[in-house]
Ligand SMILES: Nc1ncnc2c1ncn2[C@@H]1O[C@H](COP(=O)(O)OP(=O)(O)O)[C@@H](O)[C@H]1O
């Protein structure tokens with residue numbers, strides 16, 4: 001941006017977002033190095049000795065099953081943990097990741113003075129000091145008591161000793177953390193008055209960028225697929241996550257995460273469409289809604305929602321088949337991914353209503369043929385915003401909001417002049433009649449492919 005001539009001196013506030021759940025481990029004494037970083041050097045040179053863990057765990061890590069069981073046991077069971085933190089124990093959630101580091105490398109843990117999320121890590125760079133974790137991204141750790149918005153002592157104690165001190169106090173997501181560090185004003189020309197507003201997770205930032213309203217459903221088609229809703233009175237359950245709302249601390253956000261998103265679509269695109277999205281889209285156009293009853297489950301890696309792995313194809317008579325013609329495979333993948341989203345959103349209590357709007361974002365939301373299937377499966381119109389990078393736009397909105405949020409101004413008021421989402425596609429006539437019975441079949445077949453203790457996932 002500097003070499004493009006961007007005028008940093010005009011920036012009044014900035015915020016940002018990071019993939020949720022990942023964690024960064026700062027070595028004892030690092031805060032001084034961060035504070036005193038020389039503006040003559042790039043940050044990576046000044047900070048290279050600051051980290052006690054060199055490979056930070058990210059959300060795709062699922063190696064903490066034993067820590068998850070221990071956490072659920074320590075607090076009185078999976079539902080009880082969900083009632084406290086909004087989610088039962090998940091492998092990628094930061095508390096379980098920290099517990100693993102502590103149990104495998106206690107000396108590394110003891111050497112760590114601060115643990116940041118990806119979001120609060122990035123905020124720390126701009127602040128030149130350790131930035132607090134915001135309530136919304138903090139809800140993805142299995143550590144935050146989401147009702148009182150304080151760390152849960154029983155969860156902290158179950159994960160590692162002395163953890164509260166290493167996490168710092170969580171703050172409302174709209175908090176102004178302080179002015180930008182001298183490093184950034186000297187090196188890039190920011191005004192020393194530029195404010196840093198708490199950073200948050202990518203999905204919470206997307207909720208802000210899409211200006212989600214109650215009743216809307218947001219579907220992000222990025223590396224992972226996620227689905228999120230704005231809710232007033234959540235009931236945390238054994239499936240899905242409840243997070244504090246990033247733009248309104250009194251309300252909540254429900255989130256479902258599907259690990260087999262774009263990477264799965266890319267794999268089928270490479271196998272069945274010569275690696276071309278155009279060819280992939282043509283296959284969707286050349287096949288009929290409902291795929292003549294053929295449907296499939298495509299999980300190259302262990303899925304989060306539902307817990308299942310492997311590729312499972314069924315013909316119209318519910319018989320398992322080993323392959324489909326290429327075009328049928330492509331439609332089965334996309335229909336299957338969207339049917340799963342609708343079924344699991346409905347399990348969370350969401351109902352598709354006549355006024356339902358689906359707001360689509362993420363890389364695959366550029367693809368109209370994919371959006372058409374989404375619209376047909378949900379029988380609802382799909383909208384997109386000009387930029388598919390809603391997490392980035394949401395960070396800009398949140399930065400402006402942070403400057404005046406204390407005056408009780410809502411984010412909706414701050415961004416009311418921003419362009420409205422654009423209608424991308426509407427449901428095809430007759431889609432509801434096709435997908436109603438298919439959704440029922442998909443839900444029944446899903447029961448056959450999910451992992452449960454009585455059956456091996458891989459054997460099916
Ligand atoms: N035309 C397209 N059709 C379908 N998927 C696409 C298309 N263009 C990009 N993508 C997908 O978008 C993904 C990236 O989405 P993005 O939202 O940037 O990811 P992230 O969640 O990592 O931020 C890529 O993995 C790619 O598969």
Ligand SMILES: O=C(CO)[C@@H](O)[C@H](O)COP(=O)(O)O
Nearest residue numbers: 019020059222223224226257
């Ligand atoms: O784990 C989750 C949400 O719970 C992921 O959605 C991550 O937040 C990162 O997503 P991508 O940006 O890689 O899709």
